[in-house]
Amino acid sequence: MIRLVVSRFLQAIPTLWVIATLTFLMTRYAPGGPFDSEKAIPEEIKIKLQSHFGLDQPLLNQYMLYLKNLLQGDLGPSFKYPEWEVSELIATAFPVSLTLGVLSLVFAIIIGIPAGMIAALRKNTWVDYLPMSLSMAGICLPTFVLGPLLIYVFSSHLGIFPPLGWDGPSNWVLPSLTLGLFYAAYIARLTRAGMLETLAQDYIRTACAKGASSWRILFKHASWGGLLPVITFLGPAFAGLISGSFVIESIFFIPGLGKFFVTAAFNRDYTMVLGTVLFYATLIIFLNLLVDILQAWIDPKARPQ
Amino acid sequence: MHLLKQILRSLNRTRFFSIGTLLLLFLGCSRPSNVETALEEKLLHFGLGAEPQHLDPHLATSVAAHNILSALLEGLVTEDPKDLKPRPGTAKSWDISKDGKTYVFNLRENAQWSNGDRVTAHDFVYSFRRMLNPNLGAQYASMLYPLKNALAYHQGEKSWQEANVGVKALDDHSLEITLENPIPYFLELLNHFSWFPVHRPTIEKFNAYEKIGTAWTKPNNFVGNGPFRLTKHHINSVIEVHKNEHYWDAKTVQLQGICFYPIEAAYTEERAYRSGFLHLTQSVSADRVDFLKEKYPDELHFEPYLGTYFYRFNLKNPPFDDRRVRQAFCLSIDRKKLVDKVLKGGQSPATTFTPPGTGGFHPTAGFRYDPDTAKGLLNSYLKEKGMDKLPPIELTYNTSEGHKKVAEALHGMWKETLGVEIHLLNMEWKVFLSTVANGEFSLARAGWIGDYIDPHTFLQMWRTGEGLNMTGWGNKNYDQALQKAETSNSVDERWKNFQTCEDLLAAEAPILPLYFYVHLTLRHPTVKGWYPTLLDHHPYKYVYLEKEEAE
Numbered sequence: 001m002i003r004l005v006v007s008r009f010l011q012a013i014p015t016l017w018v019i020a021t022l023t024f025l026m027t028r029y030a031p032g033g034p035f036d037s038e039k040a041i042p043e044e045i046k047i048k049l050q051s052h053f054g055l056d057q058p059l060l061n062q063y064m065l066y067l068k069n070l071l072q073g074d075l076g077p078s079f080k081y082p083e084w085e086v087s088e089l090i091a092t093a094f095p096v097s098l099t100l101g102v103l104s105l106v107f108a109i110i111i112g113i114p115a116g117m118i119a120a121l122r123k124n125t126w127v128d129y130l131p132m133s134l135s136m137a138g139i140c141l142p143t144f145v146l147g148p149l150l151i152y153v154f155s156s157h158l159g160i161f162p163p164l165g166w167d168g169p170s171n172w173v174l175p176s177l178t179l180g181l182f183y184a185a186y187i188a189r190l191t192r193a194g195m196l197e198t199l200a201q202d203y204i205r206t207a208c209a210k211g212a213s214s215w216r217i218l219f220k221h222a223s224w225g226g227l228l229p230v231i232t233f234l235g236p237a238f239a240g241l242i243s244g245s246f247v248i249e250s251i252f253f254i255p256g257l258g259k260f261f262v263t264a265a266f267n268r269d270y271t272m273v274l275g276t277v278l279f280y281a282t283l284i285i286f287l288n289l290l291v292d293i294l295q296a297w298i299d300p301k302a303r304p305q
Numbered sequence: 306m307h308l309l310k311q312i313l314r315s316l317n318r319t320r321f322f323s324i325g326t327l328l329l330l331f332l333g334c335s336r337p338s339n340v341e342t343a344l345e346e347k348l349l350h351f352g353l354g355a356e357p358q359h360l361d362p363h364l365a366t367s368v369a370a371h372n373i374l375s376a377l378l379e380g381l382v383t384e385d386p387k388d389l390k391p392r393p394g395t396a397k398s399w400d401i402s403k404d405g406k407t408y409v410f411n412l413r414e415n416a417q418w419s420n421g422d423r424v425t426a427h428d429f430v431y432s433f434r435r436m437l438n439p440n441l442g443a444q445y446a447s448m449l450y451p452l453k454n455a456l457a458y459h460q461g462e463k464s465w466q467e468a469n470v471g472v473k474a475l476d477d478h479s480l481e482i483t484l485e486n487p488i489p490y491f492l493e494l495l496n497h498f499s500w501f502p503v504h505r506p507t508i509e510k511f512n513a514y515e516k517i518g519t520a521w522t523k524p525n526n527f528v529g530n531g532p533f534r535l536t537k538h539h540i541n542s543v544i545e546v547h548k549n550e551h552y553w554d555a556k557t558v559q560l561q562g563i564c565f566y567p568i569e570a571a572y573t574e575e576r577a578y579r580s581g582f583l584h585l586t587q588s589v590s591a592d593r594v595d596f597l598k599e600k601y602p603d604e605l606h607f608e609p610y611l612g613t614y615f616y617r618f619n620l621k622n623p624p625f626d627d628r629r630v631r632q633a634f635c636l637s638i639d640r641k642k643l644v645d646k647v648l649k650g651g652q653s654p655a656t657t658f659t660p661p662g663t664g665g666f667h668p669t670a671g672f673r674y675d676p677d678t679a680k681g682l683l684n685s686y687l688k689e690k691g692m693d694k695l696p697p698i699e700l701t702y703n704t705s706e707g708h709k710k711v712a713e714a715l716h717g718m719w720k721e722t723l724g725v726e727i728h729l730l731n732m733e734w735k736v737f738l739s740t741v742a743n744g745e746f747s748l749a750r751a752g753w754i755g756d757y758i759d760p761h762t763f764l765q766m767w768r769t770g771e772g773l774n775m776t777g778w779g780n781k782n783y784d785q786a787l788q789k790a791e792t793s794n795s796v797d798e799r800w801k802n803f804q805t806c807e808d809l810l811a812a813e814a815p816i817l818p819l820y821f822y823v824h825l826t827l828r829h830p831t832v833k834g835w836y837p838t839l840l841d842h843h844p845y846k847y848v849y850l851e852k853e854e855a856e
Contacts, residue, residue, distance in 0.1 A: 032735025036742070037366065038752070041444050042772060044460065048442030052517055080358060081540065082518025089540060151576065163580045164573060166542070250570045253577065255542035268735050 001296065008289045016281055020070065023277045024063055027270045034079040034268040053079060066274070075275040080267040086275035089260060094242075094279075096166060097249075097256035100179065101242035103172055107180030108187050108237070113230065115184070116191025117218065120199060120226070131188055138185030147178040147251040164253040175252040179245060183237050187230055195226035224298055231298065235291035239284040338581025339564075340829055344850055347561035349832070352574045354587030356541055356567040360522035361513070362501040363436045363443045368754075368841070369567065371498055376546045376563060376845050377529035378501040381410050381429070381480070382492050386847040387836045389758065391492035395424055395502070395530060395553075396480070405487030405794045406453075412478040417551040418504050419527075419534040426474035432502040433472050434465055440515040448499040448756070451491065453483045487794040490664060490759040496842070497756060504528040532558045532846045541567060559834075559849035578827045584850075585832060589825040591650045591707060597827065604827050607651035608837035611755035612822035613658055613763065614711075616700075618815055619747050620777040624695055629682040631814035634748075635672055636679035637722035638715060644820050647714045651825070655818035657807050658767075663839075664759040666800055671811025672818055676722040683723050697726040702750035703737040711819065712750070741775055754822070758839055760803045761791065767810060778815030 035041060035049050050056045054065065069076060075086035115131040122128050138146075154174060155163040165171045198204065199222055207221050246258035257276065264272035339350045357370035362378055365371070383394035396410035416424040433452065436443050439461040449455050453471030457463045471483030484491065494500065507528045508514055511521035520526055527535040532554070533546035547562040548555065566583065568574040571590035575597075577583045589597065589605065597605045618625040618634070625631055640654030656670035687694065700716070702708040709731065716727040727748075732740060741749045753773075755762040765771065768787055769779030783806055790802035810816065824841050834847040 030735075032733075032737075032739040036735050036738040037444075038738065039366070039444070039773065042447070044439070045442050045444060045446070048440065049517075052442060077518050081356075083359065083361075083520065083522055084540060092540070148572070148576075155580065162582075163576050164568075164582060251573055253566070253568050253573050255539060259541055266734060 001293065004292065004296070005289065008285075008292070012282075012285045015285065016278060019281045020067070020274065020278055021063075023274050024066060027265075027268065027273050028059060028062075030268065032268055034270060036268070053082075070278075075278075076271040078264075078269055078272045080264070080269040080272065086271050089272070090257060090275060090279055093255060093257040093260055096254060097242045097245055097258060099172065100175055100245055100248070100254065100256060101238060103176035104180035104183065104241050105234070105238055107176055108183035108241075111181070112184035112187025113191050113227070116188040116230075117195055117223075117226075119188065119192045120195035121214075121218070123196065128192075132192065135185035135188040138181050139189075141182075143178050143182060143247050144251060146181060147175070147248060150174050150178055151251075164251075166252075166254045171252075175245075175248050175254060178251075179241060179248050183241065186233065186237070190229045190233055191227065194229040195222060198222045198225040201225070228295065228299055231294055232291060235287040236284070239280070239287050242283070243280045340581040340584060340831070343584065344831065344852055347559065347850060349560050349563045349845075349848065349850065350582065350584045351563055351565045352577065352583045352586040352588075353544070353565040353567045354574075355569055357544075360527070360535070360538075362498040362503065363432070363441060363445075364517060365498055366444050369565075371842070373544055373546070373565060374498045374501060374531075375496075375842065376531055376533040377527065377535055378498070378503075378531045379552075380495045380500050380502070381412075382495050383846075384493075384496050384838075384842055384844050386834060386844050387838070389493065389496070389838050389840060389842055391495070399492075405489070406484045408482045408484075408491070409475070410480045410482070412480060413553050414478060416530060416553045418530050419549045419551050420504075421551055422504065422506070422528075423477075424502065424530050425477045426480035427477070428502045428505060429480050430472050430474050431505045431508075433500075434470070435503065435508070435514055436499055437470065438515055442517065443499070445497075445499040448494070448497055451484050451486070451488050451494065453485050455485075486792045489794070489796065489799070490757055490761070493759070494757050502530060504530075533563065536562070554846060558846045560845060563845060575827065578829075583827075584829045585835075586827045589827060591648065591825075594650055594825070601827065603830060606824075606826050606828055606837065608824040608826065608841070609660075609839055610822040610824040610841060611660055611663060611758065611762075611839040612753060613655055613660060614652075614750075614752050614819045614822060615655065615658065616715075616817040616819065617741070617746075617749045617751050617776050618778075618817065619744060619749070620815060621744055622747065624686070624698075625747060627686055628813060629686045630695070631817075633679040633683040633686070633723060634719065635814045635817050636675045636682070637718055638817065638819070639674045639718060640672075640819060641674075642718075643711065643714055647710055648820065651823045652820040653823075655820050658810055658816065658818050659760045659763040659803070659807060660755075660821045663755065663763070665796075666760045666803055668760075668804055668807040671807055672814075679722055695723070695725050697728050698747050699728045699730050700748045700750075701730045701732060701737065701740060701746045703734045704731045708750050715819075744775065744777065751816075752822070755840070764790075764803055764806045767806070767815065776815040778813065780809055780813060783809045 035046055047056065054062060078084050078086050078089060081089070115135065119128040119131050151163045151174060154161045161174050162171055204217060204221055207217050212221070243258065243261065245256055246262045248254065249256045249258045260272060261276040261280070264276060343350060351372070353369050353372060355367060355369045357365065357367055357373055359365045359370060360373060362374050365374060379394050381394055381396040382391040384390070385392050395412055395416045397413045399408055399410045401408055412424065412426055418424060433449060435441060436449055437446055437455055437459045439459055446459050454468045455470050458465055458468035458470050473481045475481050488494065507521050507526065511519040511526065513519040513521045524535045524538050529535070529549070532549055532552045534549040536547045537543060537545035544565040545562060548558055548560065552558065566577070568577055571588050574583065574586045575589065575593060578586050618631050620626050640656070644652050644654050656672045657668040659666065659668055661667050700712055702712050709729070712729050716729060719725045719727055740746055753763065753766065764787060766773045767778065767783060768774065769784050786802040786805035790799045793799050793802070828835065830853050831850050833849050833851050835843050
């Protein structure tokens with residue numbers, strides 16, 4: 001296990017370096033720059049601004065300086081909001097995205113796994129068709145449709161939850177549900193497939209023959225094997241949940257990281273793009289490692305030899 | 306089925322549902338909305354649109370920044386809430402010399418910064434000097450060019466002393482400003498944030514005199530002289546300001562505070578308004594107008610806005626290097642149809658570049674709809690060039706549903722009248738900006754919002770070689786007329802020369818004006834002291850909240 005962690009950690013370093021380099025080059029070669037605006041800026045002011053942010057240096061120097069600062073943990077000030085450090089902005093926005101992500105995942109799991117299990121147990125009956133059709137609808141329905149729909153029902157009509165904002169728990173429900181339902185649908189389908197495969201195994205038949213109760217078969221024998229695909233999916237899903245929340249943030253006016261991630265690219269906010277990309281990359285690497293550990297724990301076959 | 310029954314049985318249904326209900330009640334216990342609590346708290350909840358890039362008045366560039374800065378700072382004069390005419394601000398009075406070039410402002414002795422320091426004439430000298438300091442790199446520094454010798458100092462040709470820039474503190478409370486030319490709208494100009502003062506000790510404490518991106522603009526650090534002080538700034542979430550008790554006219558200020566929410570998506574903003582989260586929205590999506598007109602007839606406002614939506618021709622390449630083709634394109638557009646059938650948001654057709662009535666200037670219409678003449682002009686061009694028809698033309702615009710709608714409508718009109726094939730090319734904003742600035746377009750969308758209420762803010766754009774011109778058009782007569790208008794002190798003379806400019810624009814057609822903007826907004830009936838103004842400025846000290854009277 002320690003070997004797994006160490007080797008993953010060593011692999012992560014070159015991966016992050018490649019990501020940083022590619023992102024750096026891509027931002028610099030994208031047309032337009034951070035100081036382009038509808039009002040033409042006089043050339044001499046543009047030069048001043050560029051020198052202020054070190055953009056007048058040769059690209060290689062900029063790159064070396066960037067890497068040097070990065071190694072010291074300094075992501076620099078945002079180009080778009082220079083009064084704020086990129087790390088400061090990430091530090092304020094990430095907890096919001098994390099809360100949203102965790103809650104969505106909780107929704108996704110508590111809805112998805114039971115639905116998938118029930119569907120698998122009663123294959124080809126209405127108990128299977130109903131949640132599976134709903135989950136297909138959930139996968140197909142984009143969040144910008146589902147979000148306003150939930151707002152319409154729970155906020156405008158029933159008045160239970162506020163339609164936007166991030167002040168307290170009551171604000172958290174609708175966005176988490178919107179984001180979570182999409183993943184719940186995936187999880188339900190994965191659970192169903194995984195469970196069906198496991199339930200067809202010989203050892204389950206043996207357990208049935210021995211007279212084990214359905215409960216026991218389900219939770220003691222089948223669940224671990226049946227949930228393996230779901231667990232593999234959880235790592236990327238969780239990363240997706242906390243990074244892919246731009247639309248949700250925009251619909252529900254949530255001050256999360258997704259907005260910085262997306263608008264930084266539009267604004268050519270070089271430091272912010274690099275900062276958020278590296279942050280998410282690190283997070284995804286970490287989450288994947290976590291999933292591998294979890295899998296190794298559950299499934300002996302997945303343990304490194 | 307056996308298993309399912311077992312599971313269901315094992316769940317004590319009553320307990321499950323009662324917990325569920327409790328949880329729902331706990332999470333969703335409905336609180337009174339912002340608008341409901343606002344009457345008591347005297348807090349205005351304001352839809353800001355975008356997050357402002359800077360809160361430093363010398364670096365700010367956006368409308369959002371104006372909305373915040375006009376609460377935090379005050380210039381020499383303020384604005385009348387109804388017509389934006391200058392009213393005494395930090396200066397209680399002023400004297401203007403006969404030639405209109407020298408102003409002496411008498412500052413209030415009781416004008417204070419939010420930390421209790423006195424506001425003096427030296428603060429203004431320091432601020433103007435900072436704004437013009439070439440090392441700061443202020444994008445709006447040219448707003449201060451009307452000051453005598455400001456250009457020489459800003460371009461780094463001379464030092465501050467050598468340049469002798471036209472601003473001087475005669476004593477602590479008298480400020481003398483000398484202008485390059487008499488400018489009839491100079492006092493109005495002073496309400497632009499680039500003319501606002503900054504607190505010298507604060508700037509020095511954060512070493513921000515020539516540095517971008519210091520922490521002086523954060524809450525607790527920001528020292529201003531306006532009716533409100535900055536109390537909270539959570540980026541992309543909220544900016545809060547509260548009443549500044551040190552403000553000289555604090556007794557007029559009725560609001561206890563304003564919360565600005567940078568909600569960019571128009572649909573989200575509308576939902577925020579309808580749920581009582583906001584008193585006012587920054588915008589309204591055009592396709593929601595019909596619905597809102599019906600549901601909120603008294604809360605949806607169409608307000609005039611000093612801006613023109615237009616297209617630029619690129620005169621550097623054929624076919625738009627020929628005046629006839631440009632005119633043919635201009636004459637084929639039925640602007641009334643565009644406004645009534647496509648936009649439907651209360652905009653008015655633009656037959657001039659300057660919106661009529663700007664500062665009292667009413668230009669005669671120059672851009673007409675005349676498809677027959679258009680056809681004739683194009684045919685004469687085609688005949689001369691020995692062509693059957695024009696090659697397809699690329700129309701570049703930045704990606705947006707609204708721009709696309711206009712581009713498609715125009716495509717139809719050109720195709721119908723001139724038989725021209727248009728390729729619509731949409732681009733992401735920054736790519737679009739650099740494409741247009743580099744002259745890599747044939748026909749490109751544009752918009753211009755006036756910075757002050759005078760035709761000059763519009764017509765100066767088309768001076769030969771002006772940074773914003775970008776069409777490649779230049780005309781000596783235009784430049785001369787513009788200069789005459791700039792240096793003249795007589796209203797008639799100025800209007801006459803501005804009219805010459807407008808006539809030349811219509812005759813030469815380097816641009817194609819389409820419509821004048823309107824500001825579409827939702828505003829709650831409890832907001833009082835708020836009037837439609839051309840620049841969408843609303844001096845907050847006159848704004849108050851009052852319960853609606855039951856009819």
